[in-house]
Amino acid sequence: MGKHDKKKGAKSSKGGKSKGAPAPKQMVFRFGKRTDGDGTQKALLGGKGANLAAMARMGLPVPPGFTISTEVCTWYYDNGRRFPDKLAKQVKDGLRSIEKEVGRKFGDRRDPLLVSVRSGARDSMPGMMDTILNLGLNDVTVEALKRATSNGRFAWDCYRRFVQMYGDVVMGVQKKHEHDHEPFEEVMDGLKREMGVTEDTQLSEEHLKELVRRFKDLVKRWTGKQFPDDPMTQLHGAIAAVFGSWNNDRAIVYRNKYKIPHEWGTAVNVQAMVYGNMGDDCATGVAFTRDPASGENVFYGEYLVNAQGEDVVAGVRTPLPVAQMARDKVLSKSFGQLEKVRKTLEKRFGDVQDFEFTIERKKLWMLQTRNGKRTALAYVRIAHDMVKEGLMTPEHAMKSADPEAMNQLLQPVFDRTGYEAARKAGRIMTKGLPAGPGAACGEIAFSASRAEALARQGKHVVLVRIETSPEDLRGMIAADGILTTRGGVSSHAALVARQMGKVCVAGAGEISIDYHAGTMACGGRTLREGDFLSINGTTGEVIEGQLGTADSELKQVLVAGTMKPSDSRVFRDFDFVMKLADRYRRLGVRTNADTPEQVRQAVAFGAEGIGLCRTEHMFFEGDRIDAMREMILARDTDGRKRALAKLLPYQRSDFEGIFRALEGRPACIRLLDPPLHEFLPHTKEQQAELGHKIRVPAEEIERRVHELHEFNPMLGFRGCRLGVVFPEITEMQVRAIFEAAAAVEASGIRTKPEVMVPLVGFRRELDLQAELVHRVAAEVMDATGQRFEYQVGTMIELPRAAIAAGQIAETAQFFSFGTNDLTQTALGMSRDDSGSFLPRYQELEIAKDNPFASIDVGGVGELVDMACRRGRETRPDIKLGICGEHGGDPSSIKFFEKVGLAYVSCSPFRVPVARLAAAKSAVELGTVPKVGRKADKPAKAAKPAKGKKARGGARR
Ligand code: PEP
Ligand code: MG
Numbered sequence: 001m002g003k004h005d006k007k008k009g010a011k012s013s014k015g016g017k018s019k020g021a022p023a024p025k026q027m028v029f030r031f032g033k034r035t036d037g038d039g040t041q042k043a044l045l046g047g048k049g050a051n052l053a054a055m056a057r058m059g060l061p062v063p064p065g066f067t068i069s070t071e072v073c074t075w076y077y078d079n080g081r082r083f084p085d086k087l088a089k090q091v092k093d094g095l096r097s098i099e100k101e102v103g104r105k106f107g108d109r110r111d112p113l114l115v116s117v118r119s120g121a122r123d124s125m126p127g128m129m130d131t132i133l134n135l136g137l138n139d140v141t142v143e144a145l146k147r148a149t150s151n152g153r154f155a156w157d158c159y160r161r162f163v164q165m166y167g168d169v170v171m172g173v174q175k176k177h178e179h180d181h182e183p184f185e186e187v188m189d190g191l192k193r194e195m196g197v198t199e200d201t202q203l204s205e206e207h208l209k210e211l212v213r214r215f216k217d218l219v220k221r222w223t224g225k226q227f228p229d230d231p232m233t234q235l236h237g238a239i240a241a242v243f244g245s246w247n248n249d250r251a252i253v254y255r256n257k258y259k260i261p262h263e264w265g266t267a268v269n270v271q272a273m274v275y276g277n278m279g280d281d282c283a284t285g286v287a288f289t290r291d292p293a294s295g296e297n298v299f300y301g302e303y304l305v306n307a308q309g310e311d312v313v314a315g316v317r318t319p320l321p322v323a324q325m326a327r328d329k330v331l332s333k334s335f336g337q338l339e340k341v342r343k344t345l346e347k348r349f350g351d352v353q354d355f356e357f358t359i360e361r362k363k364l365w366m367l368q369t370r371n372g373k374r375t376a377l378a379y380v381r382i383a384h385d386m387v388k389e390g391l392m393t394p395e396h397a398m399k400s401a402d403p404e405a406m407n408q409l410l411q412p413v414f415d416r417t418g419y420e421a422a423r424k425a426g427r428i429m430t431k432g433l434p435a436g437p438g439a440a441c442g443e444i445a446f447s448a449s450r451a452e453a454l455a456r457q458g459k460h461v462v463l464v465r466i467e468t469s470p471e472d473l474r475g476m477i478a479a480d481g482i483l484t485t486r487g488g489v490s491s492h493a494a495l496v497a498r499q500m501g502k503v504c505v506a507g508a509g510e511i512s513i514d515y516h517a518g519t520m521a522c523g524g525r526t527l528r529e530g531d532f533l534s535i536n537g538t539t540g541e542v543i544e545g546q547l548g549t550a551d552s553e554l555k556q557v558l559v560a561g562t563m564k565p566s567d568s569r570v571f572r573d574f575d576f577v578m579k580l581a582d583r584y585r586r587l588g589v590r591t592n593a594d595t596p597e598q599v600r601q602a603v604a605f606g607a608e609g610i611g612l613c614r615t616e617h618m619f620f621e622g623d624r625i626d627a628m629r630e631m632i633l634a635r636d637t638d639g640r641k642r643a644l645a646k647l648l649p650y651q652r653s654d655f656e657g658i659f660r661a662l663e664g665r666p667a668c669i670r671l672l673d674p675p676l677h678e679f680l681p682h683t684k685e686q687q688a689e690l691g692h693k694i695r696v697p698a699e700e701i702e703r704r705v706h707e708l709h710e711f712n713p714m715l716g717f718r719g720c721r722l723g724v725v726f727p728e729i730t731e732m733q734v735r736a737i738f739e740a741a742a743a744v745e746a747s748g749i750r751t752k753p754e755v756m757v758p759l760v761g762f763r764r765e766l767d768l769q770a771e772l773v774h775r776v777a778a779e780v781m782d783a784t785g786q787r788f789e790y791q792v793g794t795m796i797e798l799p800r801a802a803i804a805a806g807q808i809a810e811t812a813q814f815f816s817f818g819t820n821d822l823t824q825t826a827l828g829m830s831r832d833d834s835g836s837f838l839p840r841y842q843e844l845e846i847a848k849d850n851p852f853a854s855i856d857v858g859g860v861g862e863l864v865d866m867a868c869r870r871g872r873e874t875r876p877d878i879k880l881g882i883c884g885e886h887g888g889d890p891s892s893i894k895f896f897e898k899v900g901l902a903y904v905s906c907s908p909f910r911v912p913v914a915r916l917a918a919a920k921s922a923v924e925l926g927t928v929p930k931v932g933r934k935a936d937k938p939a940k941a942a943k944p945a946k947g948k949k950a951r952g953g954a955r956r
Helices: 042-058 070-078 087-102 139-149 152-169 183-195 205-223 231-245 249-258 310-314 322-327 332-349 376-388 394-399 403-410 416-424 448-456 470-478 492-500 553-560 569-584 596-604 615-620 624-633 637-662 684-694 698-708 720-725 727-746 763-784 799-803 819-827 838-843 857-874 890-899 908-925
Strands: 028-031 065-068 115-121 131-135 266-272 283-288 300-305 353-360 363-371 428-431 433-436 439-445 461-465 481-484 503-506 512-514 519-522 525-528 532-536 541-544 588-592 610-614 666-670 752-757 791-796 814-817 879-882 903-906
Touching: 028 042, 028 087, 042 065, 042 070, 042 115, 042 266, 042 332, 042 363, 065 087, 065 115, 070 231, 070 266, 087 231, 087 266, 115 231, 131 152, 131 231, 139 152, 152 183, 152 205, 152 231, 183 205, 231 266, 249 470, 283 322, 283 332, 300 322, 322 332, 332 353, 332 363, 376 394, 376 403, 376 569, 394 569, 394 908, 403 553, 403 890, 403 908, 416 541, 433 492, 439 448, 439 481, 448 461, 448 470, 461 470, 461 532, 470 492, 481 492, 481 532, 492 503, 503 532, 553 569, 553 596, 569 908, 588 596, 588 908, 596 637, 596 908, 610 615, 610 637, 610 903, 615 624, 615 637, 624 637, 624 684, 624 698, 637 666, 637 727, 637 752, 684 698, 720 727, 720 763, 727 752, 727 763, 752 763, 752 814, 763 791, 791 799, 791 857, 799 819, 799 857, 814 857, 819 857, 857 879, 857 890, 890 908, 903 908
Parallel strands: 439 461, 461 481, 481 503, 588 610, 588 903, 610 666, 666 752, 752 791, 791 814, 814 879, 879 903
Antiparallel strands: 028 065, 065 266, 115 131, 115 266, 283 300, 283 353, 353 363, 428 541, 433 503, 439 532, 512 519, 519 525, 532 541
């Protein structure tokens, strides 16, 4: 085995289920004329294996082969990287079956069967694992292949490719540093120089023979081992290498990024070779049934004549657009076949397909198909079109969504005026292929490590590479945009960029890059590492220097109102998908907003109310802070009340604005939460200035700041503790809320205030605050003669609150889970200070995700679940929501769907993410409401809780 064994820290499968367990009975599943598996078996056969089986069953032309299941991979890792005893026999039988179907024998001296060996995980991980082609060649079979095909150059080209791939993947002959050349490429370039040729295709059969000799020498020098001649040994080596590649660095990085479980393992597909490199009536290509960047319904893809599989994806030669094949004299018939396949695939799989094909002497062969990865722009357009065309089910449109990616649609585009100026100044350097839409601007980095380093410093980066390989993955994650000078729209860079939602321009061939000098040159201009570069992944333009950005079309339509909906295709697609999501989701979606402006934005994005209004944010505006500080510094209750009276009108007008912006939607308003000292000035100058303004000696202010100092303010005098100790603060706030409600109701607009008491741990805390709220509500109603509906509830932010939820619910009409504090207090991990150790915890899989971003299901999630159950036991119609940051996180939303919350609340711009995530979760969990969504309606008048007389809640 090769490089993978040596990898430090390579993870074994975490499943451990098959440790000591017997190997699975059936390990090998055939496809071809006889097909054992089917398209539903992705977990067992991997995505590639299952879809090969599906295509074979559909009668599409699939070269026969077999899949070694993912169970074998798991067993292999759990048993010290050993193959099960019976695997060799089953592999042999699988080979026999291929031999029978194609009429050639593996290792045969007359007409040898060659095979490809490819990885194939349950979820596709493009380019992350290994592939070996032309396996089965040696000095004898190569000559047999030559005779059988009457094509010596072809046979030796296959052989040199095989030695190169096997040497790299299985035997570990690879470059050691990022900027090194590939060792095999170096040998090949040397030979080309000696022979005075520039293209691979100019190498003759004799040259290729020499190349194979030199490649084998390289392997011997590098590894001390002879290149294996025996085809069976080659095959077993390749299978082990593919299993091993499950745990190579880039595959691990990829799985971490996309949350693919490490214990899944990969399948291995062994398949009869078909050749795209036998001559000009042969080709190989990659195609999408629709454009995965824009979503347009056009046949999209690329092919290379006389080439083999990996050439297209590797981006070594820039391929031709697939539509051009229609005009190719030799291959136009094959194009017709491809067009048919395109339609058949969409119909069968109900989604856009990304497929690989080979044309061998004008005959089309399908090598794989999978659901195509796409940008968010393409996702909404494809979902819109295909659902309307009846090709995609609405459920699939929801299931296949990547809610997080909706943010891409809100990304800025280049500012028109800035762009025009740049164009006039001649700063547009060149145009490449538009491979990942959007606008990116940043400092140039020529290597992945540099891109990472710059991003760590908080800088924006454009990663510029001749071509990218999977090793560049970390740099691509760090960069804002990616520019390559070689490779087409299906190259690795383009594929991965699209999936990550990164801006990407590929194949900008006019640019020449010199890694050693750290420069990129084009049209007489040279830029260096660290210079600014702007790239437009929608048009392919590469622009020198910095360019300003403007709002996305969605924002222009929804927020700024500077664009008409009918003028924006993306808006119409987005709107279709969002409305679909609204039909499928059960969860309500509210927003965390503190100003009327934020409310309007959130409502434009579909928010159904406020889930959290943090009132303290209102105290920082203008000179309100002075009144706030006066209140905190007051020596007694009267002084405090005087200062609070100054704050009351401010708060009242803020709430009025919010109620009006909400237009009758509910508003969950939280009473003051942070520790008081956060509002005080901390420097001597600030203290002196404040003293002057409010006529209090600076020393007095300094003393009070000192008094209020806390060692652990997060666990100190904050939350409801403030209102319990200084009830006049709560009184001012609720009076402002209710007076605002009365005023807005008087103008004919409904209001639904929900007064939320923070950081409650004991029922009595809530009782004291609730009594006050009810008293003030009654006073305001009496004074104004206005009736309004309101509720009183609490946040569940402390483990004690979750435990005592049953008692707390006797008073609380609603719970809103403050999962930021609940995570902090349940884990005993500061939400502000855990950055120093959490990344390591994630690496070690102590915590799989950051628990402050994605709910810790096993711990905090249990508390949420328990509080829900206990709360409902006391008050069956209690309204349950979440307003911590987790409310906008798709995987947490799935958990909240499971426990049956009524709504999630998140920041305004995440509302579309939450709507889609809620719909996706409902479809996946089978909780789609039968007749429309009716969650998040304000609870009816509160029932008397266990014999107690209810006070609040009713419209009095
Ligand atoms: C919470 O704790 O989850 C919460 C929403 O409150 P804050 O973030 O303001 O503490
Ligand atoms: Mg909190």
